[in-house]
Amino acid sequence: MSKLQWAQNIDDLRTLAKRRLPRGLFEFVARGSEDEVGLQHNRSVLDSIKIKPRALVDVSQRSTATTLLGRAQGLPLIVGPTGAAGMLWYRGEAELARSAADAGVPYVLAMSSITPMEQVREACNGALWFQLYLSPETATSDQMIDRARAAGYDALVLTVDTVVSPNREYNSHNGFSVPMRLNRRNVLDFACHPGWLCAVIARYLAAGSMPRFENYPQAMRHSVAGRQKQRWAPVKRDESADWRAVAHIRKRWTGPLIIKGIGCVEDALAAVVAGADAVILSNHGARNLDSACSPTQLLPAVIASVAGRCPVWVDSGFARGSDVFKALALGAEAVLLGRAPLYGLAAAGYAGSARCLQFLREELDRCMAYAGVSDLADIGLDNLQDTGLVLPVIPVRSHPNPPQNLA
């Protein structure tokens, strides 16, 4: 039996990923920030929601198909942007994109990825979106937006939740940083994982160079082992950005614009006013602000406030088809995945990521059958048991910098 056949769920893929990757890299992917309360919180909110089983309903004709941004797709999922993909597998972003396309879901290429966006486009015949962080120089963002448009990307995902570098103390303990600086701890860590070293780093070297941030403008296209002083964000983030920056991006990118990293009702409303075509509620998989609220918990209040003006998607902590069902029942249109496909990718490249999406499809489908629903559009609050889940009534104050005044 192959290792991949042994895996029966996403947690098994995580186990395989842990075995194959150097510790520093695995923890960079799998862990959270500070005390990792957020990781636990994301999961405990999802686990506390219960699905109502329904008996003797005809569920013989089930479908997990849906439509996102007007495009039909096989599952209510999006393979999300993850800067590390190309370090887990050689040209990992292209493998993720292919597996997403084969499952009929979009792939979001992270701005801080390794494989050039044009090569990812060539590898993938499905929906492909590009993710952007705001840079202090408008020209830097503009260059990447224009390149994504020229390369045929279908939508732009603007991530707004990472204004400063997150506090991930375990990375220091592991001697791990981005960009990487070789030291005794990480050299030993890499040496203990010769399979990964040969299959990933040696292949990049054989192809001409250490992996680089290929999607940055030319002058910033450093190697992942570069010497630049900044940590975590080789392209500097703009700490002064406000909704005016979104207004600029909205003008520059004429296709669908998705705002990712919304963590409260006020910002969801601001994103709608700023012209977002969809918003993604997210606490970045509990990788940034450890005390942020679970996006799943925010769903009811955001859905009520946005009131159909803009699709609401969600991420952070999703690892089972039943989790996806719960998000849809609370009003989300789709769920974005971060770590889950990465575990599959790290375990077995394309096949591992495809297996992750297959698990989620089968689990969602099974869950629909137990809940007595055949169509995703019929999933709603009625499908949940009232378990006393605390969904806070969140007071909405006016936004400190309302975008409607800035247009």
Ligand SMILES: Cc1cc2nc3c(=O)[nH]c(=O)nc-3n(C[C@H](O)[C@H](O)[C@H](O)COP(=O)(O)O)c2cc1C
């Ligand atoms: C290793 C890693 C790298 C990530 N890099 C990015 C990134 O470059 N841009 C971004 O918008 N989100 C990034 N994310 C966040 C994901 O897009 C997503 O919001 C989050 O992982 C969802 O939580 P989950 O991992 O529990 O599914 C990253 C997540 C991980 C795990």
